[in-house]
Amino acid sequence: xxxxxxxxxxxxxxxxxxxxxxxxxxxxxxxxxxxxxxxxxxxxxxxxxxxxxxxxxxxxxxxxxxxxxxxxxxxxxxxxxxxxxxxxxxxxxxxxxxxxxxxxxxxxxxxxxxxxxxxxxxxxxxxxxxxxxxxxxxxxxxxxxxxxxxxxxxxxxxxxxxxxxxxxxxxxxxxxxxxxxxxxxxxxxxxxxxxx
Numbered sequence: 001x002x003x004x005x006x007x008x009x010x011x012x013x014x015x016x017x018x019x020x021x022x023x024x025x026x027x028x029x030x031x032x033x034x035x036x037x038x039x040x041x042x043x044x045x046x047x048x049x050x051x052x053x054x055x056x057x058x059x060x061x062x063x064x065x066x067x068x069x070x071x072x073x074x075x076x077x078x079x080x081x082x083x084x085x086x087x088x089x090x091x092x093x094x095x096x097x098x099x100x101x102x103x104x105x106x107x108x109x110x111x112x113x114x115x116x117x118x119x120x121x122x123x124x125x126x127x128x129x130x131x132x133x134x135x136x137x138x139x140x141x142x143x144x145x146x147x148x149x150x151x152x153x154x155x156x157x158x159x160x161x162x163x164x165x166x167x168x169x170x171x172x173x174x175x176x177x178x179x180x181x182x183x184x185x186x187x188x189x190x191x192x193x194x195x196x
Contacts, residue, residue, distance in 0.1 A: 007087045011086075020054060037175060095113065097110065097116060145182070148180055162185060166183065167181065
């Protein structure tokens with residue numbers, strides 16, 4: 001578990017901890033930059049609204065039994081080479097977004113729900129991803145790419161202590177779009193690796 005000034009980050013424990021952050025990135029504005037595969041998104045706007053209105057500790061009794069069972073399903077450790085952190089806003093307890101770290105490349109990504117954008121939370125999100133990479137995963141270098149026109153992401157990375165770095169000029173997003181990319185890195189010599 002990590003904590004920033006306004007966000008709490010934790011490894012997803014139940015399916016809802018993954019589903020709600022997926023809703024946070026499923027809107028058109030987020031997908032303009034993220035380009036996720038359609039199977040990674042919450043397609044129905046009404047469902048997205050319900051998920052984004054939920055608190056991480058909400059009582060789920062208002063949902064049908066089948067939906068409750070789906071949301072409460074405990075997650076098993078995956079060996080897909082990706083470590084995820086769910087972000088919850090400390091002031092209201094709602095799902096605010098998520099970050100991912102790819103173990104093989106040290107590349108991170110992150111997103112915020114529509115109601116938490118343009119508040120400086122992106123820097124907190126990327127700081128947490130760097131801290132996870134360095135202090136918990138033992139990565140000396142953590143990298144992130146952003147489109148040159150994505151000033152919000154680039155500003156958040158810079159504020160979080162990332163510096164410009166070399167990298168491929170083009171990147172293929174999950175939905176198959178190829179975009180221009182500029183790269184950033186966060187380097188820390190002293191790293192550690194958690195056993196869990």
